[in-house]
Amino acid sequence: MCDSMMLKRSLIIVLVAVIGLSVIINFIDILGYNVISIDTSVNGVEVKYFSSFFAPQRFKIVVQNVSGQVYPTTLSLYAWMPNGSIVELGRFLGKNGIVNISVTKIIDFLEEWYRYLVDRDNDPRLVKPGIIVLGAVHTPKGIYGVVKGIPLDMVKILRGASVEVKIVEKLTPNNLWYL
Amino acid sequence: MSKVKEFAKLAKTKATKVNNVVHIKRLFAIDEDRVGGSTPSPSSWPPGEMEDYCDTYCDEFGCTYYCFVWKLDEVYSSILNIGAPLVVAYIYDAVGGEYVKRVNDVMLAEYFEAKESAGIEIAFGIAASIKKSNGEISFSIPSFTMKLGGDSHVWLDYYKTFFEGIDFDNEAILAIGMKGDFAFAKYKLQYCYTFLFWWICTDTGEEANMTLARPVIKDNKIVPWDDVDRDPDDGIGITEEVFKYIKQNWKWSADHTEYGSIRVTVFTISKEINTHPLLSTSMAILPILLSEAPEALPFAMIASATVGLTKEEQSAMLVECYISIKSEYASNTYVWANYFYSPLQFEYKGNKYYVGALYVDALIGVA
Secondary structure, three states, X not given: OHHHHHHHHHHHHHHHXXXXXXXXXXXXXXXXXXXXXXXXXXXXXXXXXXXXXXXXXXXXXXXXXOOOOOOOEEEEEEEEOOOOOEXXXXXXXXXXXXXXXXXXXHHHHHHHHHHXXXXXXXXXXXXXXXEEEEEEEEEOOEEEEXXXXXXXXXXXXXOOXXXXXXXXXXXXXXXXXXX | OOHHHHHHHHHHHOHHHOOOOEEEOOOOOOOXXXXXXXXXXXXXXXXXXXXXXXXXXXXXXXXXXEXXXXXXXXXXXXXXXXEEEEEEEEEEOOOOOOOXXXXXXXXXXXXXXXXXXXXXXXXXXXEEEEEOOOOXXXXXXXXXXXXXXXXXXXXXXEEEXXXXXXXXXXXXXXXXEEEEEEEEEEEEEEEEEXXXXXXXXXXXXXXXXXXXXXXXXXXXXXXXXXXXXXXXXXXXXXXXXXXXXXXXXXXXXXXEEEEOEEEEEHHHHHHHXXXXXXXXXXXXXXXXXXXXXXXXXXXXXXXXXEEEEOOOOXXXXXXXXXXXXXXXXXXXXXXXXXXXXXXXXXXXOOEEEOOEEEEEEEEEEEO
């Protein structure tokens, strides 16, 4: 009986400690979160560059409709490399519209561009090569399409900035493919 | 029955007979950068454990787990470092070249400056056509292959004055533009479903064709380019091919007729066809693409590379054609000029716009 109470008490203490630690970590993460810049020049796309002192570098694409609803979304990412080839950076799935992209793939692509530009006496801070994003949004009403070219600030990303891309897509009959 | 149900039924009954079926074990890339959490994998069947699908379709025979996914089908053409015309003037008359000799000079100019802190960057558009399985085709500019920024950074400041008697002495096509890279690629939408330990994907009939364009840059400048075609009817030369294609297939602008001289700029186009500053001028590149990819011909509508500013600012961009007649003929010699714009409108930012081209058809006449 006594052992059982001790066990319960220990479990509660552990639980409280875990929750407390998690709150503290989140709080510290918020403190370390710093928005560097936001680019809204692309049609229906917001590209936010931010640093997060306590979290690893991330690259996330969120696809939502104009009223903020999200759906299972597949994104296929491509890059047009300096040598003219078009390479696949990966196909990704976000069950809730939030698609986590492999940041190493993005960095590999940008590093190649960086080297290419510097070799030709260019300042890579001035050039923003784009990724090509093709997506399918799975809604109860049907499958909607997303096609975007998203230029990226390579120097910010190569310096470690995380990226959150928000694509706001009007889900209209124009981009409805399958009912 | 909905298309999705049709696909699901087909998948169950005729999996091996579906056209263009590909079997892959893993449909989605592993997100190796994610910290913590397991990576879902399609091989983690049975479905109770499987997270990696978009939706399910269930009937009396069971459930099908599926996703629609885009896939690069073919890169028809990818051409590097080739000159493409941005401003063109075809100078001719109806009397065998006699009136062309009255032209003093033709000045073509191109200027692009970025003012990034004011939101003004130079953008190279992607032109896309999306063909649905029902055959319907939509055209759009779904944004950019590349942006060039910097503050008060002049990326291109190039003009060339072509003098009659020196650079040309009869009918001619004159052009300036830039060196660029161009590509044309096709993507297909696939219906992918799980079968035992595999994903099986089949084409849906939906496809997207894209023209990509970007400038060649060196020393933080776009590399300029120019050309004179002194024999506009011999069928040889990029400038002639490009101009003739546009003249035959794009819409003609309203007439612009002036005695002595005439000036047509990107702002003339922007105002007259009421288009977005990003779309008011473009480089026609169909002949460039066709040289490597005859398959591009049905998609001629998107074989155009738009170049413009992300925000309207007249002091940051100028694309201009100025034709002047020798002073002694100025009073009775006119220039009858037209430029061209796309036969169909492209969707951009939810609206539809024509794409312009400062390719000037200039007939020299005498009153």
